[in-house]
Amino acid sequence: MEEGFLGEMRMSEFRKFSGLVRAQSGIHLETKKRDLLQARLGKRMRALSLTSFWDYYERVLSDETGEEMARMLDAVTTNKTEFFRENKHFILLSQRVLPELLAGAAQRADKTLRIWSAACSSGEEAYTLAICAKEASVGTQVKVKILATDLSSPMIRKAVAGIYPKEKVRGVPPVLLEKYFERAGRGEGRVYRAGENLREILHFHRFNLNDGAFPFRNPFDVIFCRNVMIYFDQAVQQGLVTRMAGALRKGGYFFTGLAESLLAVKHPFKPVAASVYWKS
Numbered sequence: 385m386e387e388g389f390l391g392e393m394r395m396s397e398f399r400k401f402s403g404l405v406r407a408q409s410g411i412h413l414e415t416k417k418r419d420l421l422q423a424r425l426g427k428r429m430r431a432l433s434l435t436s437f438w439d440y441y442e443r444v445l446s447d448e449t450g451e452e453m454a455r456m457l458d459a460v461t462t463n464k465t466e467f468f469r470e471n472k473h474f475i476l477l478s479q480r481v482l483p484e485l486l487a488g489a490a491q492r493a494d495k496t497l498r499i500w501s502a503a504c505s506s507g508e509e510a511y512t513l514a515i516c517a518k519e520a521s522v523g524t525q526v527k528v529k530i531l532a533t534d535l536s537s538p539m540i541r542k543a544v545a546g547i548y549p550k551e552k553v554r555g556v557p558p559v560l561l562e563k564y565f566e567r568a569g570r571g572e573g574r575v576y577r578a579g580e581n582l583r584e585i586l587h588f589h590r591f592n593l594n595d596g597a598f599p600f601r602n603p604f605d606v607i608f609c610r611n612v613m614i615y616f617d618q619a620v621q622q623g624l625v626t627r628m629a630g631a632l633r634k635g636g637y638f639f640t641g642l643a644e645s646l647l648a649v650k651h652p653f654k655p656v657a658a659s660v661y662w663k664s
Contacts, residue, residue, distance in 0.1 A: 393422040397437040401425070401456075404444070409457050409535060410594035410620040424459040454590075458536045465505040467512050467555040470610065470642050474516055476657055477606070481637050482520035485605045488635060489526045496527045498602055500631070502593060502609040504532035507543030507578075508552070509608060514582040515556075515564055531604075533591035544588050546578030593624055603633035610659075611641035622649045629653065632663050 393401075401421060402413040413421060422437075429440050444452045468474050482497075489497040499517065501510040510532035517528040534540050553561055553576045565576040593612070607628055613621045629652050632638055638653055638661040640646065646653065646661065653661030 391435070393418055393425075393437050397441070398422075400441055401437070404441070405457065405460055406617075406620075408453060408594065409461070409592060410624065411460065411615045412617040412620070413460070421460060425456070428455055428459055454537055458538055461536050464611070465508045467508045467553060469509065469512075469555075470659075471555075472642075472658065473608075473610075473639055473660065474512060476660060477513075477637075477639075478516050478520055481606065482516060485636070486521055486524055486526050489605065490524060494527075495525055496529055496602075497521070497606075498604045498633075499528070499530045499606040500604045500608065501530065501532040502591075502607060502628075503612040504534050504543055504588070505536070505539050507532065507539075507546055507588070508548075509610070510543060510586055510588070511546065511564075511578050511582055512556075513606075513608065514578075514586055515560055517585065518564070518581065519560075528585045530586050531600075532586060532588045533593075535590070535592055537590050540588050540590050546583065548576050550574050550576065552576075594620065598627050598631050600631055603636070604631055605633050605636045606639070607632055607636070608639045610639055611643065613640065613644050618648050625649050625651050629663065634663055636663050637661065638663065 395415075395418070398413075398415070398418045398421060402417075405411050405413055425437070425440060429435070429437075432440070432443065434440050434443065444456050447453065485497055489495060497517070499513055501513055504510040510530060514528075514530055517530065521528055532543060534543070553565065556565070561576065564579050564582050566579050568575050568577060593609075609624075609628060613624065616624065625646060628638060637656075640659045640661075642659050644659060651661070653663055656662045
């Protein structure tokens with residue numbers, strides 16, 4: 385075989401990788417995704433000077449550091465996001481959910497409102513949540529803490545940097561952009577960096593939603609887990625929703641993507657709007 389040339393991924397190889405991906409992340413890869421998987425893994429294999437999918441599979445399994453497994457999972461995950469994506473959720477959050485929950489948090493001893501962005505990608509959702517929380521909590525004594533997690537280490541690094549080109553922040557209203565972001569550069573090279581007033585309430589971490597029991601000490605008041613479950617089969621969805629319900633405070637709100645439904649899984653939530661649920 386010519387050096388650097390990758391052959392077509394055999395179905396047996398696809399089944400090996402898709403099984404590994406599901407076991408590690410919960411992501412279900414349908415057979416029609418074989419070409420996509422081949423293309424994405426191929427980039428990493430070329431970087432390692434590997435031409436055999438079997439050899440790369442063995443490399444992933446034999447790496448005791450776990451770094452190659454993380455790189456492989458990074459390669460297969462899809463990261464699509466934007467500021468104020470599915471804005472109906474943020475309108476409801478700002479007008480109804482946050483005022484209600486802030487009033488409740490003010491009565492608790494720690495006076496803390498906790499929010500989790502469970503698949504934050506490159507950070508746009510998390511910073512949007514921070515903007516909404518900052519705006520809603522003005523004049524209150526409540527402290528807001530937002531945990532933002534993602535499976536992808538590169539995405540977490542981008543989120544921590546919090547630097548976005550101007551086309552990425554077009555969804556942010558100008559008054560909020562001016563208030564919460566710092567500008568740098570000019571013209572087409574202009575970028576916007578999330579300000580300290582947002583960063584001070586955000587904590588970014590790599591986290592695998594499929595790792596089993598969640599390790600969180602305190603329950604969350606709001607959980608955003610949007611556009612993630614569409615990549616899971618029903619069994620994985622059920623396990624995730626059960627753990628999410630356990631991590632949510634009574635009276636808290638659970639947001640899923642508008643293209644996602646909980647009809648096929650058992651849960652303790654009551655629907656309050658499209659893809660928005662309340663824990664009674």
